[in-house]
Amino acid sequence: MAALAAAGCALALLGACSSVKETHAYQAETFPSDTPFQYYSSKAPAAACEVAKRALLSQGYQVNDSKPTNIQGEKYFRPTPDKASRLAITLVCLPSNLGTAIYANALETEFEMKSKGSSAGVSVSAIGSLSLPWAADKDSLVKVGEETVTSTDFYRRLFDLIKALDGDDE
Numbered sequence: 001m002a003a004l005a006a007a008g009c010a011l012a013l014l015g016a017c018s019s020v021k022e023t024h025a026y027q028a029e030t031f032p033s034d035t036p037f038q039y040y041s042s043k044a045p046a047a048a049c050e051v052a053k054r055a056l057l058s059q060g061y062q063v064n065d066s067k068p069t070n071i072q073g074e075k076y077f078r079p080t081p082d083k084a085s086r087l088a089i090t091l092v093c094l095p096s097n098l099g100t101a102i103y104a105n106a107l108e109t110e111f112e113m114k115s116k117g118s119s120a121g122v123s124v125s126a127i128g129s130l131s132l133p134w135a136a137d138k139d140s141l142v143k144v145g146e147e148t149v150t151s152t153d154f155y156r157r158l159f160d161l162i163k164a165l166d167g168d169d170e
Contacts, residue, residue, distance in 0.1 A: 036152040037105060039159040040098045041166050045069045048100040048166070049093035055161045056089060069093040082113040084141055087149075089158075104158060106149035111141040 041048040046068040053071045056063055061073035071091040078084050086109045093100050116138050149155075 036150075036155040037103055039102045039104070039162060040096065040100070041093075041102060041162075042099040043166065045093040045095055045100045048102055049091065051166045052091045052093065052102055052162050055158070055165050056091075058161070058165075061089065084111040084113075085109060086111070102159075102162065104155055106154065108147055108149055109143060110145040112144045113139055114142045115139050 041051070043051065049066075049069050049071055053063055053066070053073075056071065056073040059075070061075045063071060063073040066072055069092065071093075072088070073091075074086055074088040076084060076086050087106060088109070089104060089106045092103045094103070095101075
């Protein structure tokens with residue numbers, strides 16, 4: 001019995017000493033040359049970004065003040081009453097040997113509704129302090145996650161719309 005207990009302790013110590021390698025997101029990053037994050041337009045950078053800006057506006061995105069070759073837009077979604085998400089898209093238009101390369105990056109931020117009760121405190125010097133729960137709860141959206149959108153299909157749909165609008169002016 002003592003030998004079994006000693007063996008169990010030895011195994012536990014060995015298990016505690018072994019280190020589990022932590023994986024990081026950057027370790028999976030491969031940097032392929034064929035990427036869904038870019039589209040080529042024959043227009044000049046400012047004109048190509050203007051088309052991309054119209055594409056975002058046509059889909060209900062709020063476009064922030066932008067530089068002629070850097071567009072930022074965002075759109076909010078409410079899939080359920082207690083959850084919300086924000087999709088932020090950045091488009092950068094740079095000159096290339098084909099005209100303009102439009103680079104896109106989308107970031108999805110998720111929020112959940114959290115309730116927080118509040119309490120009121122009363123302090124009387126002769127008696128002490130008393131804390132009572134307050135009847136009203138305070139609901140607020142709390143950020144629970146954020147992730148870069150990597151879906152090839154998402155970017156294909158975005159660039160298909162830009163391509164369709166890009167041909168309108170030619």
